Amino acid sequence: MATLNPDYMTLDYRCQYRGIPSLDHDPSDFPMDWTVSIDGRGWAEGEEDNDGEDVHVGDARFSIVPDAGLIDLFDTLDAVDQELANVAEMLTIERPDLMPNAGMGLGGDLLVLSSLWIDPKFRGDKLGHAVLKAILGTVGRATALVILQASPVLTDGGPEEGSAEHSAAKEALRLYWADFGFQEAAGDYLVLGDMADAFDA
Template sequence: MPPLDPEYLTFDYHCHYRGIPGPDHDPEDYPMTWTVSVNATVWDEDDDGDGEEVHVGDARFTIVPDAGDIELFLTLDAVDQELANVAEMLTVERPDLMPAAGMDLGGDLLVLSSLWIEPKFRGHQTGHTVLTAILSTVGRAAAMVILEAAPLLSDDAPEEDTPQHLAAKTALHRYWTRFGFRSAFRDYLVLNVNDGFGST
């Protein structure tokens, strides 16, 4: 299938949030969890009409406002284990990353939990396009993006630490490195947004 024209992608963002974001919130309510559903209008070769709306993929991410100004571990540990692991990586294993991104001067942390693209639309860096859209809209204040470049473990996925699983991790690492991410710790990758991003 040919690459999708970004002009014909539609992004449906959703965030359910109690109150107004700010440091006075209870820690578990402070981060904002977003989902985005991505659709596209596509045309068959012989279609001169309006085209067909098809589902392209989904993403889930959390934005932590002003992450350099809060007790990051206490806040993220109150949400769930995934975010607690990110906070531990940033505060214990790699405390240099946030100052390097200028987050001591402000800026949000965006943790990309999942980004899934329909198999028929893969191979054209559609995931890069989706993350660019996120960073250009609801993630505009993000100074840093963290993701774990490891395939999700599921019934139909390769078992952990098998050659197939390790190959999938290597492919994900390579894919996101081309966007601008670099290694942080173990399977975590980091993107300093101010350094620029996008397919290379």
């Protein structure tokens, strides 16, 4: 397994946004969609004494909904795509308690983590935790609530949904993010409502 020091990671953030963010913005354009390319300096096992090499570590994709407690969340996210509409449905119908408990009635941003992929050769050192901490410490500084769906992406040739292998992968994801401070929300959704947990993890 290769090793990589999180302090040597470089995160390249990309966001394309139309106009100036405000509560009057068109609902379909309201969330800020971000992609992150994660690079770093890695060392092959047994070669930690050399300078290492530049490597691609992973990628992340997330949406930030500014002032989520001050808007009609379902109408806004339903106008974007089905993934965000499902999050809005969970927050407004299944768990309406989550947003007020996170202080979102006063504003605060909602961050929906759609994907966070780390190259398998760098897994095992919780680099995903380091990446999420970096996101929350930079573009996510006003985040009051983080939502993610702890379910592996279904791929051709991968485990089928409902299979023992897929269930085991889901449980591993839940445990991984629980160690960061996430708690169960509804279904496969996990929630982080205390940002202090993120920096204590």
